[in-house]
Amino acid sequence: MNIRSLPLFFLALVAFLVFATLLVWVIARLIRSNRAQVIASGPLVAEQEMAVPEAADSLVVLEVPRFGSDHRTWQIDLTEHATNETTQLRYDPLRAQGAVYGVGTMRVPFGRIRLPRAGRYRVRVGGLTPGKDYSKSRIILSRPYLGRMILQIIGIVLFAIGMLLSLLLGLWQVLPLQNT
Numbered sequence: 001m002n003i004r005s006l007p008l009f010f011l012a013l014v015a016f017l018v019f020a021t022l023l024v025w026v027i028a029r030l031i032r033s034n035r036a037q038v039i040a041s042g043p044l045v046a047e048q049e050m051a052v053p054e055a056a057d058s059l060v061v062l063e064v065p066r067f068g069s070d071h072r073t074w075q076i077d078l079t080e081h082a083t084n085e086t087t088q089l090r091y092d093p094l095r096a097q098g099a100v101y102g103v104g105t106m107r108v109p110f111g112r113i114r115l116p117r118a119g120r121y122r123v124r125v126g127g128l129t130p131g132k133d134y135s136k137s138r139i140i141l142s143r144p145y146l147g148r149m150i151l152q153i154i155g156i157v158l159f160a161i162g163m164l165l166s167l168l169l170g171l172w173q174v175l176p177l178q179n180t
Contacts, residue, residue, distance in 0.1 A: 002176065004172075005173055009170055009174065012170035012173065013166075015162065016163055016170065019159050019162035019163040020159075020163055022159045023156065023163060026155045026159060027156060030152045030153075030156070033152075037142050037143045038140055038142050038143075039052060039054070039058055040141045041139065041140040042123070042138065042139055043137075043138060044062065044128075044138055044139050045125070046125055046126075047122065049120050049121065049123070050120070051119075051120055052118055052119060052121055052141065053118055054118050056115050057113075057143070058114070058115050058141045058142065058144075059142045059144050059145070060078070060089055060111050060140075060142075061107045061140040061141075062074075062107070062138070062139055062140070063105050063107050063139075064106060064108060066101060066105055066106045070127075070129065072091045074091060074125055074128065075089070075126040076088070076089040076110055076123065076125055077122075077124040077125075077126070079123075080115075080119065080121055087113050089113070091108075091110065092110075092111070105136065125139065
């Protein structure tokens with residue numbers, strides 16, 4: 001094996017390892033932060049209570065079957081037990097553009113609310129069809145995540161491109177060019 005430039009080959013190797021390490025780190029952070037973003041969650045039922053462990057800005061998200069459209073007619077009311085203050089949320093097609101699609105489900109953002117204190121909140125969902133099975137649906141109170149996810153995805157793309165370019169530079173130093 002004939003290497004054109006040994007220093008350039010080792011530079012490409014080191015760059016590849018650095019970019020690979022950074023890529024794994026960013027992916028692990030993305031997964032870890034996605035798990036930690038949920039403040040509270042529960043099944044989708046007409047009325048329930050949710051315990052909120054901390055005061056926070058929250059995004060109300062419904063996890064529903066991917067090809068369902070029932071959620072477009074629902075209304076969500078969150079009532080704080082301490083003050084009886086109620087916040088009403090309805091489906092908004094513009095806000096729903098931030099939906100996150102999985103294989104069988106999608107997470108549809110319903111709105112942002114400020115949870116002023118930790119405690120119990122009563123959650124009512126209006127518009128549910130009586131007798132219909134909503135066992136595959138959940139309501140989730142989540143920390144806002146879109147900005148963080150965008151930055152992490154940009155990092156993943158940049159580190160993957162860096163890995164690819166350093167791999168190509170290393171291969172260019174090792175593999176002979178053919179004259180035709």
